[in-house]
Amino acid sequence: MTDKNNIIVYCEYEDGKVADVSLELLTKGRQLADRLGIKLEAVVAGAGLKNVEKQILPFGVDTVYKVDDDRLSPYTSLPHSSILINLFKEIQPRIAFMGATSVGRDLGPRVSSALHSGLTADCTALEIGDYTDVKNGTEYKDLLYQIRPAFGGNIVATIVNPECRPQMATVREGVMKKEVRDSNYTGEVVDLDVNKYTRPEDFVVEIIDRHVEKSKVNLKGSPIVVAGGYGVGSKEYFDFLYKLADTLGGEVGASRAAVDAGWADHDRQIGQTGVTVRPKLYIACGISGQIQHIAGMQDSSIIISVNSDPNAPINSIADYVITGKVEDVLPKLIKYYKKNSK
Amino acid sequence: MSLNIIVLAKQVPDTRNVGKDAMKADGTINRAALPAIFNPEDLNALEQALRLKETYPGSKVTLLTMGPARAAEIVREGMYRGADGGIVLSDRAFAGSDTLATSYALSAAVRKIGDYDIIIGGRQAIDGDTAQVGPQIAEKLGLPQITYAEEIISADGGEVVVRRRIESGVETVRAKMPLVVTVNSSAEPCRPRNAKCLQKYKYAAVPSEVASDEEKKSFIEKRGYLAIGEWNAADVEADLSQCGLAGSPTKVKSIENVVFTAKDARRIENSDEELEGLVKELIASHTIG
Known part of the structure; x- marks a missing residue:
């Protein structure tokens, strides 16, 4: 475990657009990366990702990993998990974020289980701070504080992962603010070969029908x-x-x-x-x-x-x-x- | 074709009724101080299992829960509603488990059960709301997963067809068994207790519940269907370093009762004059209108 490693955000992508929740997490990730003096990275898996980096880099992203394959869209658990598990083993991120959406909450636990790293769901705040293990006195510098209401919302808990990496958290859409860092921000784009990061048997779950419903309720946009x-x-x-x-x-x-x-x-x-x-x-x-x-x-x-x-x-x-x-x-x-x- | 179905269920504190003594000093939950209920979405999961049992005669529904011996209450509750039996996974070594350590222990128990086609659980439990244990068990067992399920439409010829409800709409997916399915609260509610089942399973118990009662003990021994399994860490060959606090990568750093920085709220009387005054004020400030 080396703490020079970076922060990575899993970006959800559908119909030509990176999800707002992912861009919000990139914004938060950039702030934390600055605080820690490390890089911000993003990984996106899907189909038709040709210019996707144009949507991602302006949030201050230093590296975008892309896995472009028709079978990766719409999202299914196994291939997307395999990509993250294999990529994370390779680049050893210090911190990883994903949206607390039906995708992120399906994917995150699977990845955390395979890597034996902790995962905190539905965080409402993410900060950097120190931690002392009261049992053995070990001190840890610059951990990710994963802050969330717990227990039916009766308390607020701060969770840390002292030993395991990446420190993983999911956050709901709208919790963090979305803010472009620099529309001309330059970063590296790395194309990953889907066959190196997934196995053929990952594609066993087949989507036979998909019916997209626009939510009738627009709470987020209502004044x-x-x-x-x-x-x-x-x-x-x-x-x-x-x-x-x-x-x-x-x-x-x-x-x-x-x-x-x-x-x-x-x-x-x-x-x-x-x-x-x-x-x-x-x-x-x-x-x-x-x-x-x-x-x-x-x-x-x-x-x-x-x-x-x-x-x-x-x-x-x-x-x-x-x-x-x-x-x-x-x-x-x-x-x-x-x-x-x- | 008959199916072997495992239903993952959790006895949870009713977080809608939380008192001051609900948390222990180490930041874990003081379950003893709270009313315990069958986790709501696990009941939705049980209903899906019972429907499969009706569609595919000869199928068997086994409840699996982790917790103290008193968690046998929810296994009995499940049996009253139509499940065939269950197992309580109980050991002090599991205390303080986060989701990863929990899924490790439960997956060890599933391995010991061995013969299964579908593992069904609720999407999430109301005490943690993490929705992590289902997918983590799937990963540990090397199985595919279908989360956010609303209905298991069929389970024929080694394949299931499941309708999922996600933010963006509805998805129907097909996958091979065995697999893990987690069920949403938008699925059908669980059927109530069945009078016959209640009669039949009234005295079902785990061994530790009847340890000091020779009469009940021998009563259960004569009727095998009343015996609820009670397994500990050794029974499921769990590696203790992966259980409980030791096996949990996440640690609770602190727990706070949040104090909000109080604003200087204006009190408005519930009178016509004051309410009209408020509305006028909000219109004048362009907050409304």
Whole structure:
């Protein structure tokens, strides 16, 4: 293990585009690479990758590894895992990131198992710092702090991998910011031979049908989010949220508790294990404010909390606190908006 | 064709009801202080297994769980709903396992079971939300994996066809058995307990649960179907250096209850005047409208 080695990001690629979550991870990777004085690398596997580096290099990437083969798209577990496992054995990255998407969460564990390296899922922050093993006093410099809410969002844990490399983490889309380093940044492009990095038997899982559905819910892009928690009380009362969102031109979100209760669909879940949003206005209705929820909305510009509990934890990060029942307050907000807007 | 199906299940603390004493000083979970439930997505997985058992008569569903002896509760629960039996993998050596050490121990137990066509588990457990153990077991056993499954459509002629639900839509995939499938909560919910099964398996137990009760012990011994397996690290020939804290590359550095930097929130009375005032203010600042 030598800690001169680099940071690598697995870039998801489909329909000619590198996924936003991968570009966000490159941005974070660049910051950490600067902090550690090492290089940032990227690996992308798929079909039709001709000019893919043009999308990747501007994020400050020093080396792009490309594996271009028709069989690599759409994604399946085994060939993509083999590519990462074999490449990582060769270049021995110090840190590896992937998106906490259905691809990254399928791929990451397989790679970490094969390399016997730790993996932390759904991190909400990544930092560099030191660690002392309390059992034997061993000191480790400049480890990756993998920070995530844990245990249903009741606590925040900082995880480290002192001995194993790479230190691996997945992060959800929208958690990190995406920022081009330099549109003229130059890096090396390395084409890898698919046959050297995969085995024929890796291509056993066959996709026989694929039906892409555009999500009907656009939480991430909505300037106004009206979100409901367990305190809303019932599925019927969620209608008040839809009416308010409709009136204001916003989208409805939900806490995990409300989703678990069946009051809202999964694609509306906001928080560490759902979507991260940064709207202009966030109206939290009957949401107590567990850490895992707050992780997904704390960067909202203005937060209004509507809660019958005057001491709900979410009130501490709110700009406006309305103490009252959701079914009571929301109709009034609708009424006065209609009255006062043109 | 009949199938041998292993269902991976986990007894989890109900993270929706967490008290202050939920964490131990070393940063691991104090499971004793929490109500324990059958991990929700593992119930979705069990339902898929039970459906295969109905489609392919003669199939056998075996639950496998790792945890303390009390985890036998969820094996029984699974048997009440239609599973044929199960095994509790239990050893102090497994304490403090991260996902990698957990998948190592479980894969050793799967190897000992030996004869299997499909291993089905929930996508993730609510206490960790990592979704890592399924794919890691697949890797350790050298098997293909299908994650985010919503329905196992068929399992004929050595091949499965599975519908997956992922962010971008729905995918139908075909793969050879044996393999690992992890199931989403969007799959069909698990059937309730069956009265006949409940009657039949009421006294099912692991040996340590009845160790001090000779009567129950001999009752179970006479009826083999009531014996839930109880294996330790030695039984599955686990290498102790890969188990528990020792076998876990990830370490918990610190655990915090986060204190948010409190903003100076304005309290708005739930009155017509104040609510109208707020709406006007938000319109004036172009936040809405």
